Amino acid sequence: MDAKTYDMGKIDIAWCPGCGNFSILKILKDALAELNIKPEELVMVSGIGQAAKIPHYLKGNVFNGLHGRVLPPATAIKAVNKKLTVIAESGDGDMYGEGGNHFLHAIRRNPNITNIVHNNMVYGLTKGQASPTSMKGFKTPVQVDGVILEPFNPLAVAIGLGASFVSRAYSDDLEETKEIIKKAIKHKGYALVDLLHPCVTYNKLNDRKWFKENTYYLGDDYDPTDRNEAFKKATEEDKLPLGIFYINKESVPFEEKLFAYKKIKKPIYEREVDFEKLGNLIKSKKS
Amino acid sequence: MKDVSIVLCGEAGQGIQTVEKILASILKSSGYYIFSTKEFMSRIRGGSNSTEIRVSDKPVNSFVEKIDILIPLDSKAVDHVKWRISKNTVILGKKEFIEGKSEKTFEVPFTELAKESGNKLYANTVTVGHLSGMLGVDFSITKDFIKDFFKKKDKEIVEGNIKAAKKGYELGKKMVEKNGIDFKLKRNEKVKDYLLLSGTELVSLGAIAGGCNFISSYPMSPSTGVLTFLSTQQEDFGIITEQSESEICAINMSLGAFYGGARAMVTTSGGGFALMVEGLSLAGMLETPIVIHLAQRPGPATGLPTRSEQGDLLFALFAGHGEFPRIIFAPGKTEDVFRATRKAFDLADKFQVPVIIMTDQYLLDSSFLTSSIDVSKLKVKKYFVKTDKDYKRYKVTKNGVSPRGIPGYGKGLVVVDSDEHDEEGHITEDLDFRTRIVDKRLKKMDLIKKEIEPPELIGKRNYKILVIGWGSTYYGIKEALERLEEKEISFLHYKQLYPLHPDTKKYLAKANKTVVVENNATGQFARLIKMETGIQIDKSILKYNGLPFGVEEIVRKLKGILKKEDK
Numbered sequence: 001m002d003a004k005t006y007d008m009g010k011i012d013i014a015w016c017p018g019c020g021n022f023s024i025l026k027i028l029k030d031a032l033a034e035l036n037i038k039p040e041e042l043v044m045v046s047g048i049g050q051a052a053k054i055p056h057y058l059k060g061n062v063f064n065g066l067h068g069r070v071l072p073p074a075t076a077i078k079a080v081n082k083k084l085t086v087i088a089e090s091g092d093g094d095m096y097g098e099g100g101n102h103f104l105h106a107i108r109r110n111p112n113i114t115n116i117v118h119n120n121m122v123y124g125l126t127k128g129q130a131s132p133t134s135m136k137g138f139k140t141p142v143q144v145d146g147v148i149l150e151p152f153n154p155l156a157v158a159i160g161l162g163a164s165f166v167s168r169a170y171s172d173d174l175e176e177t178k179e180i181i182k183k184a185i186k187h188k189g190y191a192l193v194d195l196l197h198p199c200v201t202y203n204k205l206n207d208r209k210w211f212k213e214n215t216y217y218l219g220d221d222y223d224p225t226d227r228n229e230a231f232k233k234a235t236e237e238d239k240l241p242l243g244i245f246y247i248n249k250e251s252v253p254f255e256e257k258l259f260a261y262k263k264i265k266k267p268i269y270e271r272e273v274d275f276e277k278l279g280n281l282i283k284s285k286k287s
Numbered sequence: 288m289k290d291v292s293i294v295l296c297g298e299a300g301q302g303i304q305t306v307e308k309i310l311a312s313i314l315k316s317s318g319y320y321i322f323s324t325k326e327f328m329s330r331i332r333g334g335s336n337s338t339e340i341r342v343s344d345k346p347v348n349s350f351v352e353k354i355d356i357l358i359p360l361d362s363k364a365v366d367h368v369k370w371r372i373s374k375n376t377v378i379l380g381k382k383e384f385i386e387g388k389s390e391k392t393f394e395v396p397f398t399e400l401a402k403e404s405g406n407k408l409y410a411n412t413v414t415v416g417h418l419s420g421m422l423g424v425d426f427s428i429t430k431d432f433i434k435d436f437f438k439k440k441d442k443e444i445v446e447g448n449i450k451a452a453k454k455g456y457e458l459g460k461k462m463v464e465k466n467g468i469d470f471k472l473k474r475n476e477k478v479k480d481y482l483l484l485s486g487t488e489l490v491s492l493g494a495i496a497g498g499c500n501f502i503s504s505y506p507m508s509p510s511t512g513v514l515t516f517l518s519t520q521q522e523d524f525g526i527i528t529e530q531s532e533s534e535i536c537a538i539n540m541s542l543g544a545f546y547g548g549a550r551a552m553v554t555t556s557g558g559g560f561a562l563m564v565e566g567l568s569l570a571g572m573l574e575t576p577i578v579i580h581l582a583q584r585p586g587p588a589t590g591l592p593t594r595s596e597q598g599d600l601l602f603a604l605f606a607g608h609g610e611f612p613r614i615i616f617a618p619g620k621t622e623d624v625f626r627a628t629r630k631a632f633d634l635a636d637k638f639q640v641p642v643i644i645m646t647d648q649y650l651l652d653s654s655f656l657t658s659s660i661d662v663s664k665l666k667v668k669k670y671f672v673k674t675d676k677d678y679k680r681y682k683v684t685k686n687g688v689s690p691r692g693i694p695g696y697g698k699g700l701v702v703v704d705s706d707e708h709d710e711e712g713h714i715t716e717d718l719d720f721r722t723r724i725v726d727k728r729l730k731k732m733d734l735i736k737k738e739i740e741p742p743e744l745i746g747k748r749n750y751k752i753l754v755i756g757w758g759s760t761y762y763g764i765k766e767a768l769e770r771l772e773e774k775e776i777s778f779l780h781y782k783q784l785y786p787l788h789p790d791t792k793k794y795l796a797k798a799n800k801t802v803v804v805e806n807n808a809t810g811q812f813a814r815l816i817k818m819e820t821g822i823q824i825d826k827s828i829l830k831y832n833g834l835p836f837g838v839e840e841i842v843r844k845l846k847g848i849l850k851k852e853d854k
Contacts, residue, residue, distance in 0.1 A: 061702065063703055069535065076547060081548060258521075263525070282659075285483060
């Protein structure tokens, strides 16, 4: 499929010139095209923030909900219609801050969705405050003397909870990131793509140069099925590894385990209420 | 009418609910009208809890203060219900629990009789047998139910329990004969065909009948029963049930499910609903339907977790930032609880708005007899459409309702956005369009107003005094008025609170005096009426100690108002 299938035509995009989000949008369209996912079979679920605007910039179904509340509706949409490809995409503040609790429990549920988190270590839409992933010492209009909190480590958390697919990518590496996203979408179960990208307006600490100098790719000899090794890699701080950290191929997605599909296989919307059965259930309440 | 109020009182974990369950079934099968309700403390063991079982030769569906037979199961029990004991109350039980507590105390060694039957654990069965004997039930019916209740247990246990029931039965029978106490009631064969349903079951069955196939919720008293009930039906009715990590998750999940083509609901109580408020506002913006079961308990904050109140009406009415239409139901009659819940799903889907069903602990935890609910002719109408290539989720239409597509059904794209959006659903800051789409959303109210459930008038049409109530007070006020036998008083019960039925003004204008009866401290429905009609309700009977109104209390307070009227 042609990546142009997802083009929205002439639209006004709210990102700053040079923002890492532009390359993420291109990568996503390319990945979807290569996987032949039709726009009408795709549901982009997002929250609020600059990253969360991405569903408006490509063709697909969209559920752009509340800040921090991306994963609950994404989980439910997949649960009621397993034929849909569901991508839950938003920023680091949305997913790891406001939505932190849902992040933990979505991993536990393991729905067959792809969770792409734009991680630029700063808040964009609210103008430059610290994000949960900001580095210590990072100065902002609120954290005036620099961030004093430990940064949130999404990969270590996800691996710790046994997430079935955990990866980190970088927006400027178009080919590598596209391959990671394709694998994440194809993975059966919850797949995390922590997607590092520069914020040209508010993060002068972690700029393009910094990302180049402080990241490296996991090699061909790396075994992503080894959870302990994955955890070790996730806690490396000197240089941030990129690639697929961990895959649990045995995991069974949430929606495959639901009782609602045991007797009836079709999507929820195609079903009818069994009133005969309901009548019998009511009758059983005579004693 | 003759009725007997039996109250069992003791600590949590002593098996009061087991006695209630078996006894209710036995009495119903014997042809007696029954009603049961409970009040309990927020703890798993200990404390003082009581259950009332009303037995009558006429339909009874409400809590009464009076106690005819009291069975205290611990030393604190009699004091716990002291305010309800009169000189006519028969108190039965262990010597140390009853001694000197009333004029009519009778020592019944439940535990000893149980031990004689094989195990002291059979004491509750002795109680069931004793009460059966006192009320003159055929022992064969008691025996059948005991057998059925313990059918999964060993033969020895079944036999032991039957023996225990028999011992209790004989003693109970002898006791009433010897002391000239008469609790015998006329039987009515019709009762056997009635359904015995709790408010929780009525809401749950109504939800299934409304096509509910998705529920995500976080446990919170007194709302949890609906989640539990639907979970037991998930395989048979294909319902996805999920215990969410929070109420915030619950409502956002349910909105995702409805967007995806399911019919979804959440069940919660005040504090949980507070957490859902942003999601409620999202439902308003997305025009994604949602059904919210709001089971009230006394607040603010954690309040009295296991008690009852009607304190969240105005909160439900105003919850959510921004302006958007909503519907609020508050059924009280058994048939209405089922019907309103079913209808909630239909209206939510039809008008793409949130629908809130307000109940409370008293309604949910009470069991009512109700005539058969016929579902054989029911259907669920689906309102979503198959989309075409040019589909626009928020197409501005004359009546405000834009055809709702769902993802994956048709060639179109279904775009919904919590930001203000254009007709396609994409984010916009076109301020001229903003006005148009706000008008479109609010326009739906015109259609909603065409389908308001009218209030039910009980009593004569030419009344002088009009008593007004909503939700769970239905039966209590109805029975109070029957007892008062004042021809000039009628009762207007509202099962839908918002939008308020337009006939309200006419009803109020006809009365010389209006009295609102509400289980809250500030008369919230009276305030809603004032807001919508400009009419001030004259008097209010309010209760907010955590308990429901007893019939006698409503009678007393109404009499007080009538007395002042005379002067």
